[in-house]
Amino acid sequence: MYKFVKSSSGVLTIWDSDSDCAIQSESILLWRQFADQHGEQSTASICQIIEDNCSVLREKILQLIFDVGSSVRTNPKTRHNIRVGFDYFWMTQFHSRPYTQSAQLNNLAKLFALFDILQENKIKKLIVYSSDKSLSKVFANIAKVLQIEFRIVRTKNSYQNVSVAVRIKKFTPRPFLAIAALLMQFKTSIALKQKPTRVIKPNSISFFDYWYRFADSVNTDRKFASQYWSRLVEDLDQTEINWWHNLVDQNTLNELNTAKSLLTDFNHHPRHIHEIVDAQISFRVLLRSIIDHGRLYIKSVPGKKFASSFVDPNTGINFWPLFKNEWLNSYRGYEALVNCLRFNRLESLISTIPHQKLGVYLIENQPWEMAMIYLWRTFKHDKLIGVAHSTVRFWDLRLMSDMRQFDSNSVMPRPDCIAVNGNLAKSSLLKSGYPASEIIEVEALMYLHLSAKKAKQKSNSPKTILVATDYLDSATRAQLRLLEEVVALHPSKFQILLKPHWSQSLENFKFESEVVSGKKDLSHFFDQADVLYCSAITSAVIDGVCSGLPVIQCLDPMSFNLSPLRENAVVQTVRTSAELVKALDAIEKFATEVDPNELFNLDSNLPKWKSVLGT
Structure with a gap:
């Protein structure tokens, strides 16, 4: 090494x-x-x-x-x-x-x-x-x-900014956290509960995604439009479709009421039915979730019995202390109760809908996906496709498994096939060992815009740096720390256009900047910038290089290099402020425009999707 x-x-x-x-x-x-x-x-x-x-x-x-x-x-x-x-x-x-x-x-x-x-x-x-x-x-x-x-x-860390919520969760006994989860989830279900407007038809298609990333048009016309599915929604206008949405982080009553109102408007479509999975609630769902959690808790006692499973057979290292906390959270605490509810909600849904000829879901290896796959098979619905909606990155282990997982004796729940959006994702998945026979290609619905948008390179001085932060705090800290050091050395050389991640509220950074909306599409600001500076986690690097904008990505020492263009020469990667200065001085050499068609399938007529869905 x-x-x-x-x-x-x-x-x-x-x-x-x-x-x-x-x-x-x-x-x-x-x-x-x-x-x-x-x-x-x-x-x-x-x-x-x-x-x-x-x-x-x-x-x-x-x-x-x-x-x-x-x-x-x-x-x-x-x-x-x-x-x-x-x-x-x-x-x-x-x-x-x-x-x-x-x-x-x-x-x-x-x-x-x-x-x-x-x-x-x-x-x-x-x-x-x-x-x-x-x-x-x-x-x-x-x-x-x-x-x-x-x-x-x-030693003592120099960075100790831990939120009050995290501290409370850390010191609250797990059974109390499970009770809090039950009450919060019950409130969510009651707030979202609606009477079904129409009967679900047999042999229709079910899509599972998130109540998130709607198109901007939704705020005005109140019709379902999604960044995940983009043009496909219009193409399915005459097809019987069931949309099952999972909440992301909507938990206040105002947010839930807004979601319920929007859901009502979505359901005005004559052939598309929309439901939020988190609204599934009944006495049976609640009772079985509580019983499942109780059995799970009992099975996890004592916790030390899991320790031997975490001994690596090749080295003899016992990794149990590293994973103990999150493992027991998954078996006893807030996450355990939520998982039991997710399972029973999906069981209630999938067991009662008529036979579905096709299921399509966004594959991220989330706990609910494992439950959904198992239940889809149990209740004998037909083909199930997981969609890798974004990029497949080297260190994003969610879509990757040990080769033994693909043996004929493997019992891990997985879809019939994974749909990838082009050469970039397919190559990455194949190199990780995923069976080629279980990979199909479709159009890149989230990247169709790349064939149209091009950045206009600025040439004025000072240089404008478009800074796109990430949702991981450690990645944002590493990124801004290097930038602060560079701006301190060259205060008049750069202008900063800061676009925080929508989930972040940035404070106390040590440079002057213009802060723009975190919810607007990043490409909206490309024509104002000379260079894009982002973390090595975000997929925003794709939009930058395909628009001809030089891209610099900052590695976070606390996380992996999750760049979709990892080791690609069109992107500069920096680790220190000295490397960032050098990269900024050389941006003219890295303004090469990448053809997005080399990375993604971008036919706007969606022939591959139509073939997969049979429409």
């Missing part, structure tokens, strides 16, 4: 903090920072080592997820079928593998890399500066496995 230039003492020091490292040691490994490439040779960054060894580490993570699942599902003490043939493991966050920090997958990759580094450098003593108690336990376990001396030094 990585060989230190000098490691004669056999001592490795890990600096697990986002503050500057002031310690002196022969070999230092930065855990939350990138190292200056022109700095001390004795200092390396585990974040960069992950990038350099990405394929090996991704494979190890997917292997561990499979091994944990196999262990949990085959051990009578941990196995729990919420229904016959459906193990609850499929609905845990660990199986869903989101790229949020709470999922700990980035730390998992770093720990796998560390294990190899310790052996390669013949380390005899490991010293760790960290404030993370769970992570420190895994460090200690690795040292024990390799029989090396271990010492931990507690």
